Amino acid sequence: MLKITYLLFALFLLRVHSFENGDIVAIQSVAFPNVYLRIEAATSCPAYSGSGCGIVNAQYTQGSYEEFLLHKNSDGNWCIVSNAFPNAYLRMDGSSITSSQSSGGGTVNAQYYAEGADCAGYEVYNISSLTNNLVAIQSVYFPGRYLRIDGSTIKSFQASGGGIVNEQYYSQGTTPTGYEVFTFTYLSCGSCENICTDNTYNSKTCNAKTGCNTTPVNCDDGDQCTSDFCDPRVGCIWVWDCGIYCCFPEIGCTNSSICNYMRNEDPNYKGGVGRMNAGVNIVGVIVLGVGVAILVMIVVFMIRKRMIKGAHENTLQKSLTEYFLSTTESVK
Numbered sequence: 001m002l003k004i005t006y007l008l009f010a011l012f013l014l015r016v017h018s019f020e021n022g023d024i025v026a027i028q029s030v031a032f033p034n035v036y037l038r039i040e041a042a043t044s045c046p047a048y049s050g051s052g053c054g055i056v057n058a059q060y061t062q063g064s065y066e067e068f069l070l071h072k073n074s075d076g077n078w079c080i081v082s083n084a085f086p087n088a089y090l091r092m093d094g095s096s097i098t099s100s101q102s103s104g105g106g107t108v109n110a111q112y113y114a115e116g117a118d119c120a121g122y123e124v125y126n127i128s129s130l131t132n133n134l135v136a137i138q139s140v141y142f143p144g145r146y147l148r149i150d151g152s153t154i155k156s157f158q159a160s161g162g163g164i165v166n167e168q169y170y171s172q173g174t175t176p177t178g179y180e181v182f183t184f185t186y187l188s189c190g191s192c193e194n195i196c197t198d199n200t201y202n203s204k205t206c207n208a209k210t211g212c213n214t215t216p217v218n219c220d221d222g223d224q225c226t227s228d229f230c231d232p233r234v235g236c237i238w239v240w241d242c243g244i245y246c247c248f249p250e251i252g253c254t255n256s257s258i259c260n261y262m263r264n265e266d267p268n269y270k271g272g273v274g275r276m277n278a279g280v281n282i283v284g285v286i287v288l289g290v291g292v293a294i295l296v297m298i299v300v301f302m303i304r305k306r307m308i309k310g311a312h313e314n315t316l317q318k319s320l321t322e323y324f325l326s327t328t329e330s331v332k
Contacts, residue, residue, distance in 0.1 A: 019127060020212045021072035024083055024188040026062045030134060030181040032151030035059070036066040037182075038161045041088035045112045052091045052122070054110030058163030060154050065161070067187060070127075071119070077140050078127050079119035086115040089123045094142030097169050104148045104179070106167035128176075134183060136176040144170050146180040186211045196230035203235065224252035 041054035097105035189206035225247035242253035
């Protein structure tokens with residue numbers, strides 16, 4: 001019997017978040033709520049430029065220019081790509097900022113790449129997960145330089161964006177704060193697909209705040225009566241192994257045709273069709289056995305009674321015959 005479940009048997013429930021290749025996010029300032037990173041590169045990034053291209057600033061509220069695809073390089077680092085302009089990759093030149101500056105520094109713009117290509121140099125980032133689903137975006141080429149948004153001057157939507165997007169310097173081991181801290185609003189989760197690993201069903205859902213969340217379910221139900229499988233399309237699958245025989249989860253299949261009654265009453269019992277095995281219910285067997293025994297006893301009693309009666313009749317007949325013969329001899 002095939003049993004299919006989505007999340008019925010879970011040994012534990014754990015939400016695990018990690019950035020996924022192909023996630024589409026909006027990058028929002030924590031210091032300035034409702035202010036988002038923006039790239040505009042409609043005509044200004046037709047080809048690679050040594051000093052970068054396009055316009056990177058901020059926008060009040062989120063639209064298409066504020067959507068970014070997270071592209072994971074083969075080395076595990078990240079590229080931040082405009083979703084509206086797939087050839088425009090976020091670029092940070094931190095050569096001019098070597099210490100913390102009150103208004104930030106460096107240059108942030110875009111760079112042209114073939115769509116879907118890995119990035120290099122000024123366009124490679126380490127995205128650090130902070131507490132409470134916050135993130136910081138650090139240049140790999142210029143360690144210690146973090147993306148910064150000053151949204152103090154942008155209070156409403158502006159057609160060309162506004163505010164200041166540049167960089168801030170942090171010494172090694174220092175956690176970014178303020179203008180250098182962001183949240184990702186997940187608009188789409190790229191690789192958020194259900195998968196099976198080591199007989200564990202990893203059910204994944206896309207959450208706007210935390211991205212791709214994974215709920216692992218161990219498909220091993222600890223029952224020796226079943227074979228356990230994982231299918232990413234449906235979840236855990238348990239296949240009944242014992243055919244028409246009874247099974248005890250702790251010891252496996254038995255070759256007996258009589259099932260334990262308590263197992264049939266146990267909601268965790270597995271066997272045959274539904275919860276009833278093809279074996280015979282032991283109570284029924286006992287009742288039947290008692291009935292047969294009583295019937296045999298009645299038959300034996302009747303036979304014995306008839307035998308005793310027959311013996312008495314034979315004795316009486318013999319006595320009468322002897323009496324008759326003796327009387328006849330006396331008369332003679």
